[in-house]
Amino acid sequence: MPANKRHQDREEKRAELLVEARRLFIEHGYENTSMASLAKAAGVAGNTIYWYFADKDDVLLAVLDDVLTEALGDYERVATAPLEDQVVWVVRQLQQMQRLVNTVHARAAHSPAIDEWHTGFHAIAEGMFREALAQAGVDHAGLDAEVKIGVFTVEGLLTHGLSQEEQQAICRRLAEQWTRPT
Amino acid sequence: MPANKRHQDREEKRAELLVEARRLFIEHGYENTSMASLAKAAGVAGNTIYWYFADKDDVLLAVLDDVLTEALGDYERVATAPLEDQVVWVVRQLQQMQRLVNTVHARAAHSPAIDEWHTGFHAIAEGMFREALAQAGVDHAGLDAEVKIGVFTVEGLLTHGLSQEEQQAICRRLAEQWTRPT
DNA sequence: GAGCGCTCTTGAACGGCAATCAAGATCGGT
DNA sequence: ACCGATCTTGATTGCCGTTCAAGAGCGCTC
Known part of the structure; x- marks a missing residue:
């Protein structure tokens, strides 16, 4: 499983980002949640999210x-x-x-x-x-x-x-x- | 009537700005209308609007x-x-x-x-x-x-x-x- | 009509935003 | 040990609403 393990990790990380996004979107609202703050909450650099998602x-x-x-x-x-x-x-x-x-x-x-x-x-x-x-x-x-x-x-x-x-x-x-x- | 004439002009200018704003908000939408484009449509500098209105x-x-x-x-x-x-x-x-x-x-x-x-x-x-x-x-x-x-x-x-x-x-x-x- | 003060206008700048870019780190397969 | 794909990041871009400081325009007073 070459690309499979990678794929697994990718889905996990994506899921982690989604957990934070879901929490922030519901707690503070979509418009009040910047990509930067979402990234900080997830503990990654601001632009890392764009590797897993096309846009906001x-x-x-x-x-x-x-x-x-x-x-x-x-x-x-x-x-x-x-x-x-x-x-x-x-x-x-x-x-x-x-x-x-x-x-x-x-x-x-x-x-x-x-x-x-x-x-x-x-x-x-x-x-x-x-x-x-x-x-x-x-x-x-x-x-x-x-x-x-x-x-x-x-x-x-x-x-x-x-x-x-x-x-x-x-x-x-x-x-x-x-x-x-x- | 010192301040009265001024007041008159002020209301007229405000009304002109509102005509443009109303047209743009209805035609293109509020979010798609920037203060800059509204100002340009009204023929004034970008920040002049803020003399007549507090904010967007x-x-x-x-x-x-x-x-x-x-x-x-x-x-x-x-x-x-x-x-x-x-x-x-x-x-x-x-x-x-x-x-x-x-x-x-x-x-x-x-x-x-x-x-x-x-x-x-x-x-x-x-x-x-x-x-x-x-x-x-x-x-x-x-x-x-x-x-x-x-x-x-x-x-x-x-x-x-x-x-x-x-x-x-x-x-x-x-x-x-x-x-x-x- | 010179000077003063209020009204109005403007170019430049600020901070925040979503999104992009180019360079580098990480890591599995060979 | 090396290569290439995957992933991460700091720096940057362009747009936005808004603010600032400087300066016009204009009516009033002496």
Whole structure:
């Protein structure tokens, strides 16, 4: 294994950099994290990161993939819970990543790669949401629209600072639409 | 009138700078418009802008005030139209300012002044929306939640690129909730 | 109309940023 | 022991928002 060992080391180092990047992006935000500070936190020279990642957006992309993979793994633990609990769980998860969510929406306009990831994420999330709603008995006509409304509302809850009561009231109102047949 | 004439000139020059800033922010976006390019477009030195505005966010704030004032004036022409038409009109207006909308959401996290403007804008928009819904016969209980859902959905329509049909389907689904009593 | 002070403008500079470059260190395979 | 690929680094580039110090322009007063 000539290049294999090297390859192994490369992946490990890349993973270490990603751990730091993920922490800094979530704690301080993407825009407040310079490549220099990320490098210092990881204990390497400022330009070393560019050996493992094409640019800063590429780091963000890798962090997003990591976070999403982990979240999808965690989801299985609540996949069998009632629909309402699942929604609450998803909102909680996203709220912990609020900075990342905002960053994705902000960067999607500038970076095609981030935009593509964002589109893919919505496809996954809306697919699961759609299935959950269908299983809950929402009629087929207008299901897609209902999914979008739900997703947009969740996004609104994330980006605008609302009190716990307001959030609950909105979620309740939204869920009435699903439990009650049209 | 010693300082009055001066004051007049100052306001005129400020207004000229704002015209250019508004055009560039909407055409090319806030982040893609450097203070240097704005100055060049206005025919002044790069740092002259700082005599009229505290910083770049202050320019954005003034542009936002201008745009909002103008939009509120135009609104009176459709204020008596059916509710559904009003919603369509608002979405159209906002879509023309998509870049500004995204910028506000992005900058609100960094600039307290922009965040404050954003909060105020929501208060105005949601106040008008709430009144329109109440007049349409939506019951008082859950009115606030319904307003938020509507606003968040409109924001979602703006930030995510959806086809005309999808947008219409979502608006229709949303409006069903208002026309049909709970 | 000379002098004064406030308003306004400007070229130059500063510090921070993402990204690049060229030179050198490290290390597995021969 | 040597070579070449892999990896690291200090120095540099170019752009950005912002600041500074110096100097115009202009109205007022004596």
